[in-house]
Amino acid sequence: MNELIFRSLDEHKRALTAREYSSEELTRAYLERIEEKEPSINSFVSLCQDRAIDAAKESDERRRNGAPLSALDGIPYAAKDNIAVAGLPLRCGSRILEGYISPFDATVISRLKSSGCVLLGKTNLDEFAMGTDTETSANGRTKNPLDENRVTGGSSGGSAAAVAAYEAPFTLGSDTGGSVRQPAAFCGIVGLRPTYSALSRYGLVGFSPSLDTIGILSRSASECADIMNATVGADSRDATSRPFPASDLRALIGKDVRGMRIGVVREAIGEGLSEEVLEAMQVATDTLRSLGAKMTEISLPHLHAAYAVYYAFSSAEAASNLSRFDGVRYGYRAESCGSIEELYERSRAEGFGDEVKRRVLFGNFALSGENREKIYGRAVAMRKQIIAELSSVLSRCDLLLLPTASTHAYRAGVKKSALYCKDDLLCTLAALAGLPALSLPYHRDGKLPVGIQLMGPAFSEDRLFSVAHLLESALDRRESAK
């Protein structure tokens, strides 16, 4: 095995600049690792080896000519298979997109290409990003590299597993209600949900436009800041995107936390959390206090309703969004249909998996008849109430600290649908309010990692990265890390 894959992204940047090894060597090392690990892990759904080697050679040529495109020039990565890449299959973990090849690049892919990054392939996900374990994909389940009998989390499980298994130094995912942060916690890596609108969603096959964001999975907060620098900013092709106020998030890391007010969410602590999660929260709180931060307990009285709001909103939006997958324009089409209605209904019945059907049906339920007011209407009202409570708390705190999930990665096959995912409310909070949140791993020898989450006001990623960077070594209690 080529040991290069175990080096950090920062080491790769330095070594490529010093010409200690080439991007081609690095890319080949990751492709060999993928070949070795994929039969057991299944984090990738498609690979583009030849294209990756060509892109790596071009990067090496630029370095030889003294003209790298950026500090990330020549760094390999992978992207979740709901992000469009020209010429590659785009299946979203669904049978209904079987055979569909994207004719264009998503903006985040174009931006990473402009920075010289080398795409290795596309990663597995829960079907249309609906799920929390990467078990609902038509491509089969992805296994957690830390314990193959356990789930990776989801829906960006393939992206999280690829980083955790050293198949890629970083990956892109998408986060609608925790789909980057929860798998990052389960796989022991860093996961960022940026501020809503900070990263263009052009080319993302989302399912809930008021909640969807593209996110980043990496091994450290500072590396995550590097990737954010390369992908952030307004895009004329995404009307919801906005310019990001800071120009270099990496350079802003290192700010002192002395005097910073960090709120610990009372309702997120206590009953239902595993011993390791409580310990992680305690370590983080003690560390931040010792560094001079003012830790204060805050209350979000309607946190318990966050998952219900998320489920009502995301299902209602999915019911509308996924109506375009009808067997006519994309991918799978049912055969021998007697009418156009039958073609729609059978293509969707045969093309969608159970989880997608359940959510589309629930979305239609929430929007029809008197439920329009009783379920969807109240979800709109409750979302406003939760956002008002969060705004009030964030006017008194610089950041919030809460767990990412209630426990570590659970056994595969245990949680089979969103009906049993009510504890995911810890991640849905940031999603409902469009706020940035970053999950950091807490590692201990002999135990599976758990995640803690930092959340801040819109466009406060610089604060998240700075505090996360300070916490990283305190939260890694493995002997090997010393």
Add this chain to the structure above:
Amino acid sequence: MEKKIYKPTDIDIERLSALARISLSDTEKESFSCDIATMATYVSSLLSDVSAEHEREARSLDELREDTPVECDCARDILALSPSLKEDHVAVPLVVGKDKEGDA
């Protein structure tokens, strides 16, 4: 505020199947009716204590404005992108890669 317990028999699964344009087997109808009833009970119970103020505010979003026709100087360009009927098929103008390949 009212808390409702939904039973599978409260779910008009035939109508939902038609609205969603997904044909369902009898087994699926039974299983999805149970799932939707469980989720509807869970969601509606948690949403029941929303404040009157926020509920009023949310309701105001339902008030749609009247559509008003306005002059548009690019109407011809927009209409050029619409599909058209050609003999036995619908022709859709090529958008992605148009510069390279011309219209389909």
